Amino acid sequence: MNDWILDPAHDHDLLGIERHRSIVRESGLVSSTLRFIMWSILRPALKIWHRPRITGREHLPKSRPFILVSNHTSHLDGILLASLLPTSWRDHVFPIAAFDTFFEKRPAAAFAARFLNALAMRRGGAVNHDLDEMRKRLNHEREVFIVFPEGTRSRTGEMLAFRSGIGRLVARTTVPVVPCYLEGCFRAWPPGRHFSKPLSIGISIGPPMNFEDCSDDRAGWDSIAKRLKAAVENLAGRRQASSLSGAADQLP
Amino acid sequence: MNASTAERFFGYDHAFAHPVTRGIVIFLASALVLTPMIFMGLRRTIQIAEATYAELWARWRSWIWISMALIVPILLGAAWVIAGVFMLSLLCYREYARATGIFREKMISFSVVIGIGLISFAVIDNYSRLFFAAPVLGIGLIAIVTIPQDCPKGFNQRVALGVLGYLFFGFSFGYLGLMTTDPLYRPLMLFLFLGVELNDIFAFCSGRFFGGRKLFPHTSPGKTVSGAVGAVVLTTGMIVIVGHFFMFTNTPMDRWPMLLILGTGISVFGQFGDLLLSSIKRDIGIKDLGHMLPGHGGLLDRFDSLVIITPLYYHFLSLVLGPLGHGQAERIITGGPML
Numbered sequence: 348m349n350d351w352i353l354d355p356a357h358d359h360d361l362l363g364i365e366r367h368r369s370i371v372r373e374s375g376l377v378s379s380t381l382r383f384i385m386w387s388i389l390r391p392a393l394k395i396w397h398r399p400r401i402t403g404r405e406h407l408p409k410s411r412p413f414i415l416v417s418n419h420t421s422h423l424d425g426i427l428l429a430s431l432l433p434t435s436w437r438d439h440v441f442p443i444a445a446f447d448t449f450f451e452k453r454p455a456a457a458f459a460a461r462f463l464n465a466l467a468m469r470r471g472g473a474v475n476h477d478l479d480e481m482r483k484r485l486n487h488e489r490e491v492f493i494v495f496p497e498g499t500r501s502r503t504g505e506m507l508a509f510r511s512g513i514g515r516l517v518a519r520t521t522v523p524v525v526p527c528y529l530e531g532c533f534r535a536w537p538p539g540r541h542f543s544k545p546l547s548i549g550i551s552i553g554p555p556m557n558f559e560d561c562s563d564d565r566a567g568w569d570s571i572a573k574r575l576k577a578a579v580e581n582l583a584g585r586r587q588a589s590s591l592s593g594a595a596d597q598l599p
Numbered sequence: 600m601n602a603s604t605a606e607r608f609f610g611y612d613h614a615f616a617h618p619v620t621r622g623i624v625i626f627l628a629s630a631l632v633l634t635p636m637i638f639m640g641l642r643r644t645i646q647i648a649e650a651t652y653a654e655l656w657a658r659w660r661s662w663i664w665i666s667m668a669l670i671v672p673i674l675l676g677a678a679w680v681i682a683g684v685f686m687l688s689l690l691c692y693r694e695y696a697r698a699t700g701i702f703r704e705k706m707i708s709f710s711v712v713i714g715i716g717l718i719s720f721a722v723i724d725n726y727s728r729l730f731f732a733a734p735v736l737g738i739g740l741i742a743i744v745t746i747p748q749d750c751p752k753g754f755n756q757r758v759a760l761g762v763l764g765y766l767f768f769g770f771s772f773g774y775l776g777l778m779t780t781d782p783l784y785r786p787l788m789l790f791l792f793l794g795v796e797l798n799d800i801f802a803f804c805s806g807r808f809f810g811g812r813k814l815f816p817h818t819s820p821g822k823t824v825s826g827a828v829g830a831v832v833l834t835t836g837m838i839v840i841v842g843h844f845f846m847f848t849n850t851p852m853d854r855w856p857m858l859l860i861l862g863t864g865i866s867v868f869g870q871f872g873d874l875l876l877s878s879i880k881r882d883i884g885i886k887d888l889g890h891m892l893p894g895h896g897g898l899l900d901r902f903d904s905l906v907i908i909t910p911l912y913y914h915f916l917s918l919v920l921g922p923l924g925h926g927q928a929e930r931i932i933t934g935g936p937m938l
């Protein structure tokens with residue numbers, strides 16, 4: 348007869364805000380129900396308010412784990428990408444969010460953890476430890492991470508350089524990384540505004556990339572970041588081209 | 600809802616009518632006021648490590664909250680007690696579920712929440728048949744709810760863990776709510792709490808004073824045989840004296856054998872409740888089931904003694920005194936059958 352597996356919650360020792368900030372945080376029935384309610388409202392609301400035009404949906408993997416990476420210009424980005432995934436995965440989809448924006452204060456941390464299911468990414472010296480913990484979680488618990496490798500929202504709408512942290516997450520693993528490009532989020536909800544404008548958003552999803560052959564060191568991480576940025580720029584170029592041709596088609 | 604039920608649910612005018620209620624509330628309030636003075640006196644007379652001193656204060660602060668959470672609803676009325684027991688059951692199940700890992704099975708936890716809701720409804724409705732049917736209904740739901748996942752691997756474990764949590768923290772604690780169907784629920788509940796909590800303190804003090812052989816060293820390394828025996832002797836003595844002179848005077852319970860059985864039962868099964876939760880913790884390999892109460896651990900680390908004794912207390916008193924709550928309006932929401 349096999350032993351029973353009694354595995355306490357990985358954040359069992361933590362309380363309150365420390366639990367919300369934890370990278371090993373696990374959701375229970377309350378958070379899962381709150382998220383179910385939120386997505387039941389948010390999903391149709393996003394469809395009505397932002398009328399997303401999605402291309403390449405067939406590239407989204409059917410099984411976990413995987414990572415979605417995208418350009419980052421607005422608070423809309425994370426929820427738009429998460430809304431592409433099934434509601435039944437709501438407790439396994441983790442947008443990676445900046446600690447100092449979402450996890451400094453209790454109400455924001457509670458909202459980010461309970462509703463958005465965001466994981467806190469600190470800046471500075473702690474970042475490497477956080478990335479290693481996330482990498483472990485990604486592989487062992489078959490999660491989906493939504494990562495913005497620029498590290499911050501672009502203040503101009505132009506794509507910034509991708510940081511090497513994304514490479515540290517996936518180098519020498521078989522975890523697929525799906526590049527995505529979001530068009531129109533900056534105009535709809537730029538930094539500094541309180542609410543989004545009802546503008547249509549374009550979402551392009553590229554084929555998954557694998558970095559099993561990349562070395563797990565600084566050079567490998569940099570090369571992964573560069574390859575991913577190139578993939579997202581490629582999607583951006585194609586979306587702009589199709590928008591132009593669409594506009595041309597609509598000319599009298 | 601008739602006047603008697605309304606009074607039971609929401610009436611607090613006669614909260615202090617029974618001498619046991621008055622006595623226990625005054626005793627607890629005095630103990631909480633005197634304890635800080637004892638701490639300060641101890642610190643002046645003997646050397647206490649800073650960490651131990653801080654721990655004592657943390658425990659005292661937690662006791663303030665625990666006492667308030669227990670006494671205030673009991674004084675305010677049955678509706679508040681039932682709401683409090685509902686919350687206690689949910690929070691204790693949550694601690695247990697997070698400690699054992701069963702919280703990952705959301706449908707099982709959802710079924711347990713439904714079962715706890717059913718128990719609370721049966722108590723509000725004063726529908727005793729539904730209350731006593733709740734275990735089999737709840738267990739049935741827990742057992743079938745994950746079948747549609749078509750994942751038989753781990754079925755026995757997840758159902759067993761769910762059922763165990765439901766029976767201990769939903770059904771067993773539900774008896775605290777069921778006691779409120781009796782007009783004398785205030786003194787009855789406070790008497791039980793006093794017995795169980797003093798039993799813990801007596802065990803700790805006797806164990807410290809006499810020391811000696813460990814009781815079950817693999818289950819709970821801190822407990823000694825002398826502590827267990829001392830708790831039985833002192834708790835039984837306390838229950839017999841308070842029961843004879845104040846609680847059960849001139850009732851069928853006011854006989855030595857009955858009072859001795861009650862006192863011994865509260866002590867022995869209170870300690871078994873404690874050991875039961877210790878066994879769960881040791882099996883998992885954790886020290887505390889939660890961290891909600893600084894100095895104590897989780898809620899379950901404080902309320903563990905009630906897990907076994909509460910149904911026994913209810914049924915023993917019902918056996919000797921007649922069914923608790925007898926004569927009160929029944930099925931106040933669902934209505935009785937039309938005759």
